[in-house]
Amino acid sequence: MNNAPQPHHHLSSDEIDLFELFHAIWKRKKWLIGCTLFAGLLGVGYAYLAPQVYQVSSVLRPAAINELDALNRSEVYKLPPVDALAKVGARLESYEARLSFFRANPALFEAFQRPGQSLEQSFEAFNKNAINLTFPDPKNVDALNGAIRLEMQYPKGVDGVAILNGFVDYAIKLEREQVSADLKVIVNNRLNEIKGKIDAARANYETDKQSKIARLLEADKLKRAQLEDELSAVRLQMKVERSNRLVELAEAISIAKSIGIKSPTTPSALGAAASRGSSQVMRTEVNNQKIPLYFMGTDVLEAERTALEQRTNDDFTDGRVAEIRKELRMLDVNREVEVLKSRSKEDIFLRDVEPLWAEEARLRGLDIDMSGLKLVTIDRMAQTPLSPIKPFKAIIIGLSLVAGLMLGALIALIGHFVQARRENGPFPMPDRHLPHPQKHTH
Incomplete structure (x- = not known):
């Protein structure tokens, strides 16, 4: 059995050795x-x-x-x-x-x-x-x-x-x-607002016062006219009554003369005197019937007629005339109008302004x-x-x-790489002497 040789790995020339670099730098x-x-x-x-x-x-x-x-x-x-x-x-x-x-x-x-x-x-x-x-x-x-x-x-x-x-x-x-x-602007604005409200209250008060004075004077004028009309009517009534009285007196005088009544008498006294002669007797008569005017006698009636004819004013004969004159005199001066016109401090009569015055005083007193x-x-x-x-x-x-x-x-x-390139040439060739792996047949 043939054992294949193991390849040996070597560093190529383009691989970097850190230790070599550090040595080169040092x-x-x-x-x-x-x-x-x-x-x-x-x-x-x-x-x-x-x-x-x-x-x-x-x-x-x-x-x-x-x-x-x-x-x-x-x-x-x-x-x-x-x-x-x-x-x-x-x-x-x-x-x-x-x-x-x-x-x-x-x-x-x-x-x-x-x-x-x-x-x-x-x-x-x-x-x-x-x-x-x-x-x-x-x-x-x-x-x-x-x-x-x-x-x-x-x-x-x-x-x-x-x-x-x-x-x-x-x-x-x-x-x-x-x-x-x-703050100053706000205070001034509020003071101006309060002043405007107070001025409006013054204007309303002045309008109300003038309106009230006008109503009072108008009422006085109307009352005066009514009283003067009433006075004229009363005087006319009294004049008519005086004229009627004169006519009535003339008629009574004519009757009294015709029956021979010269002095005041009564019907019973007149009858008794005709039957008894001239004996002096005091009589008391109670009668609820009105005695005719001619029984007053011509002397009295003529005296009254003369007085009525000479009268120039009938005002004293009716108490209403005096009352009317009194009321007219009171209408000469309206004291309420006089007081309204003579007010010197009218601000105290303004309505609903007390809080405004208090706020104004407070704002002006801010310190x-x-x-x-x-x-x-x-x-x-x-x-x-x-x-x-x-x-x-x-x-x-x-x-x-x-x-x-x-x-x-x-x-x-x-510097290291430049020197290395100079020593190895510009294009270093790979190492051709490295062994190549061999093929073995079994």
Whole structure:
């Protein structure tokens, strides 16, 4: 039995031996060390010569409830602490607020101003990435207790602490002034509204008063006309009655003369005198029948007729005339109208204005010290940083050393392959002396 020889596997010339590569790189360790040192020096130079960037931060939290109690109890302007913090945050984020602070403090921003640039262009260089705000997440259940964080990055030579703290104070001041102006406008609007309602009440009162005076005077005029008509009617009635009385007296006088009655008598006395002669007798007569007028005798009747004929005024004969005159005299002056016209303080007679006066007095008496109004609590003010945040020296130096090391290794490998190619020729041929497997027959 013939045993077939086992083939021997050898590495081809294009396979890479890592140990050989490492040995080749180490043979050229000067390149490795030189590139590493050179890159390290470059990294050190950049780390220490690059512009240094510092960072400061400030934290704002909602003010205590008692700080805004006076404003909220005014019942004019409601400002919860969370809303006050949101207002200040919006002011801090406002482009106009930042620009006005930039204009108001040119000495703090000299480093951002460049020759040939306008103020707005220089401000853009500052505002682009200088101040960043972080607001509390509204979806967070603890958002009511959240805070606003301000961060500012600035180069060396800039007073970032003064800028950030000054800007926070400036924004709070602007918002405080805005709240004060809003409060003043709201109070003035309410006062104008109350004044309008009081003026309307005065106008209604004046209209009602004039209407009442007109009704009273009209009623007096009507009453006077009715009384004057009644007086004329009564006088006419009395004149007719006097004329009728004269006619009645003339008839009675004629009858009395015809029967010879000169003095007042009665029917019984007249009969007794005719039968008994002239004896003097005193008689008492009780009779429920009306005695005719002519029994009064001609003397009495003629005297009455003469008096009636000489009468010029019959007013005294009827008591109603005196009553009418009294009522007419009372109508000469309407005391109620006189009192209405003589009112000096008519506002006290206005209706439903007492609450308006009370509200007006309360609004005019509002004395809220807006200069001391604390909208937010500065939980942490900006402090001078101990070291810059950029550049990261250790990372830069470490990366530069790694890059130099890799560059040195690459150069060493390139040198090794170039030398190997020169030694083996441009196209190395495969090894023809390697044994080939033999075929065996059984």
